[in-house]
Amino acid sequence: MPLPPPDQPREPLHTRTIRVDSFAREDGQWDLEAELVDVKAYDFPTRHGQIKQAGSPIHHMHLRVTINDQFTITAAVADYDAAPYGEHCMQIAPDYRDLVGMNLLRNFRQAVKDRYARTAGCTHMSELAFVLPTVAVQTMxxxxxxxxxxxxxxxxxxxxxxxxxxxxxxxxxxxxxxxxxxxxxxxxxxxxxxxx
Structure with missing residues (x-):
């Protein structure tokens, strides 16, 4: 059942889309591929004097983890298509290989917080990782x-x-x-x- 209609007129501002697809691999493991996209519903000026068009991604990132039958991550890769500070944001992507060894069902979200707290990671990439445990359960x-x-x-x-x-x-x-x-x-x- 959808939400009831709003009781006031309103204007759209921001849309965040998170999608996760899971795949059974031939080697007996599973891949979870997560994607996060943030867009604004309006044009706005960037720091460099250009105009960011409505609907153009501000954040567009990907995270793939491979898990075994015990829900332990055996491989991880992160990548970006868009980030507000370009290469400055994107340079953290290789650090998300440190997800390897973490178990999605054993204190995973806290382990991600501990490893990527504050300046040790990307807020949005870590947030994307947080959805993986429940998707893994559905996958299995x-x-x-x-x-x-x-x-x-x-x-x-x-x-x-x-x-x-x-x-x-x-x-x-x-x-x-x-x-x-x-x-x-x-x-x-x-x-x-x-x-x-």
Missing amino acids: ANRRRKEQEQVKAGGRPKRPFQLEGCHALSLDSEVVREYYPEWYAAPINPSLRTDR
């Missing part, structure tokens, strides 16, 4: 579903990793009761549940 969803089916054939399956990952998937939720009944735990105090 079909594989994990097949693993669960194989385990189920041989006995009790392993608890699905997504349970307890958000309010809708808490073990005492209606969603878990309906879709994952073998993992459902009745609430200790039902009056405290907010989804009923």
Whole structure:
């Protein structure tokens, strides 16, 4: 369901688009390719007296990480098509190879903050990296579903990793009761549940 219409007339100013595509590789690993684009809805003068046209990217950056089946990054590459300070911004791209060795499911966002804090990185490239963990989980969803089916054939399956990952998937939720009944735990105090 879309947001309700605004209650006041308004003028568009800025659009940020983030897109991530994932790919299964022939070597058994996965590539996540992330892209961030920022555009303004109006023309404005640059520091050099030129006019930046509406819709022309201010930021346009790319980040590819390769992950193994444990969600550990085995390769990383960053690149820029547009940045507000040109080559001064772009020279940080090679430093994002330091993502290698980080695990997307083990404190990843904090590890990125620790490694690329303030002047050690690019704010926008690091922000782009922050979307990778949830995309990686979605990338592996079909594989994990097949693993669960194989385990189920041989006995009790392993608890699905997504349970307890958000309010809708808490073990005492209606969603878990309906879709994952073998993992459902009745609430200790039902009056405290907010989804009923």
